[in-house]
Amino acid sequence: MLGTGVRMAQGRMVSRLDAEEPAWAAALPGYRPCTEAEHAGFPVAFWMSTPLIDMPRYLRYLRDRFESAGGRVELGTVRDLEEPDAPIVVDCAGLGARELAGDTQLRPVRGQHVMLENPGLTDFFVEGGGGTEWTSFFPHAERVVLGGVAGVDDWHTEPDPEQTEQILKRCIDIEPRLAGARLLGVEVGLRPGRPSIRVESQRRGDRLVVHNYGHGSVGIAMSWGCATEAADLCDRGRIGVDDLG
Numbered sequence: 001m002l003g004t005g006v007r008m009a010q011g012r013m014v015s016r017l018d019a020e021e022p023a024w025a026a027a028l029p030g031y032r033p034c035t036e037a038e039h040a041g042f043p044v045a046f047w048m049s050t051p052l053i054d055m056p057r058y059l060r061y062l063r064d065r066f067e068s069a070g071g072r073v074e075l076g077t078v079r080d081l082e083e084p085d086a087p088i089v090v091d092c093a094g095l096g097a098r099e100l101a102g103d104t105q106l107r108p109v110r111g112q113h114v115m116l117e118n119p120g121l122t123d124f125f126v127e128g129g130g131g132t133e134w135t136s137f138f139p140h141a142e143r144v145v146l147g148g149v150a151g152v153d154d155w156h157t158e159p160d161p162e163q164t165e166q167i168l169k170r171c172i173d174i175e176p177r178l179a180g181a182r183l184l185g186v187e188v189g190l191r192p193g194r195p196s197i198r199v200e201s202q203r204r205g206d207r208l209v210v211h212n213y214g215h216g217s218v219g220i221a222m223s224w225g226c227a228t229e230a231a232d233l234c235d236r237g238r239i240g241v242d243d244l245g
């Protein structure tokens, strides 16, 4: 892990909505079919390996890396994309781009996580296939992160106690070792939902604005790819070829 907060983890991916295992499943690293007991009642269930990220650690790592490269973080609210005194402005405001870029296609998709002390789990569990409620738990060194819910157009950032109970119940039904684990907290986040991700440059007077937002529920998975594309748009703008498409 080396302080990045990222480790390769194995876990089960399941679905109640699909009747058959997706064709791509067998190509995943660490793929193997689940035994009947491991299916836990889901029609589709298989093992796989994937990078698992402990987000607070990972964000600290990214910030250190940014500052070691000479970057500086200043906290504040930007009211207008023309406000920063810079030739290139990169708009990574997530849901805030609704106001900042006037993008009404952005919608909040509310999520809620329940954090428990880790009773010794190493494998993750995630239910895929869409829907507004599902079962997932992701073990990190000291804690396990339990989900999940998706509330489209729900702006509430307070934890919903009923959802906390339902998330706990669903996860404990799958992993009884979670019962009795100490509750560390409940967190709510608003995913920046949009029909498609926007990575695009725009000339505003003599300044270049590069938009990079609208990643919905996959912003971490997409982050390096989108950042590379946004950086490329900055470079093209800097040398004056941003109108080449």
Ligand SMILES: Cc1cc2nc3c(=O)[nH]c(=O)nc-3n(C[C@H](O)[C@H](O)[C@H](O)COP(=O)(O)OP(=O)(O)OC[C@H]3O[C@@H](n4cnc5c(N)ncnc54)[C@H](O)[C@@H]3O)c2cc1C
Residues within 6 Å of the ligand: 076, 077, 078, 079, 092, 093, 094, 095, 096, 097, 100, 110, 111, 112, 113, 188, 189, 190, 191, 192, 212, 213, 214, 215, 216, 217, 218, 219, 220, 221, 222
């Ligand atoms: C419960 C939950 C689970 C998730 N699970 C996953 C997952 O498993 N995998 C995955 O890939 N993704 C996941 N996501 C999605 C992921 O967190 C987002 O896609 C990602 O955080 C989007 O990153 P972003 O930097 O574009 O926006 P954000 O993380 O929303 O950051 C935008 C930042 O801009 C700031 N800002 C906004 N407006 C202004 C302004 N006017 N001035 C100054 N600052 C401003 C905000 O305060 C914020 O700090 C999950 C999200 C939630 C809520």
